[in-house]
Amino acid sequence: MSGQVFSCQAIVLDQRNYGEADLIVSLFSRQFGRIQTIAKSARKSKRRFVNKLEIFTLLDVFLRPPRRGLALLEEAELVNSFVHIRQNIALYAAASLLREFLLITTHEGDADPELFALTLWALARFDQGADCRVVTAQFLSRFYEHIGYRPELEHCRQCGQTMTTGPSWLFNTARGGIICPLCASDHGGQPIQPGTAKFLVSCRAAPLPRLHRLKIAEAPLVEALNILWRYGNAVLGREIVSWRLFTQLTAH
Numbered sequence: 001m002s003g004q005v006f007s008c009q010a011i012v013l014d015q016r017n018y019g020e021a022d023l024i025v026s027l028f029s030r031q032f033g034r035i036q037t038i039a040k041s042a043r044k045s046k047r048r049f050v051n052k053l054e055i056f057t058l059l060d061v062f063l064r065p066p067r068r069g070l071a072l073l074e075e076a077e078l079v080n081s082f083v084h085i086r087q088n089i090a091l092y093a094a095a096s097l098l099r100e101f102l103l104i105t106t107h108e109g110d111a112d113p114e115l116f117a118l119t120l121w122a123l124a125r126f127d128q129g130a131d132c133r134v135v136t137a138q139f140l141s142r143f144y145e146h147i148g149y150r151p152e153l154e155h156c157r158q159c160g161q162t163m164t165t166g167p168s169w170l171f172n173t174a175r176g177g178i179i180c181p182l183c184a185s186d187h188g189g190q191p192i193q194p195g196t197a198k199f200l201v202s203c204r205a206a207p208l209p210r211l212h213r214l215k216i217a218e219a220p221l222v223e224a225l226n227i228l229w230r231y232g233n234a235v236l237g238r239e240i241v242s243w244r245l246f247t248q249l250t251a252h
């Protein structure tokens, strides 16, 4: 006998064909973290899951835990398909970048309602037509802190000096933070202006409902994304493969 059907809200992170007619669907759920599910006959009976199991879709899912193996995806109710993300290749590339971070860092049975809320926030902002580069910078500055890799953006990692206005501060990915002009000769890094650091700090401090209000000009945004990209590669210990396409498709 399998267990009782249970329901939860979840975002479709991945899906792939299995056997002749089934789909394996990877969900990121609010209550249970990642869940690998199997949708039996999903490719045969189109009516049952029609257009619901697309990547990035938000669903209410009804799952049956099996004695072993994958949970059975019994039913899915569409909550939001974020249709504009699908219609705009730049938005899709930005959402795919966030998805890559989630695929690497979320795990089965690891509930993370805060990360779930942040992800939903970003998908909704993309869908509403917000600048997807700004949303990505806002998402990632909170994301790194959330997974335990909060970069130091207020004081020199070497000597502790508070960041002041003026040039020649660097961001050093290996040290996980900023380096002042005096210590810069011993440490390489990417140039970072005080305004860029301040924006990134504000993004992680703001309550989620107010995050969209934080603005950034073009030059510091480019600087911020460059730092977030290099830092992400270092934190995850691998190259973030969707970043290249994201940059190409969202370049201004």
Ligand SMILES: [Zn+2]
Pocket (backbone or CB within 6 Å): 156, 157, 158, 159, 160, 161, 179, 180, 181, 182, 183, 184
């Ligand atoms: Zn210093």
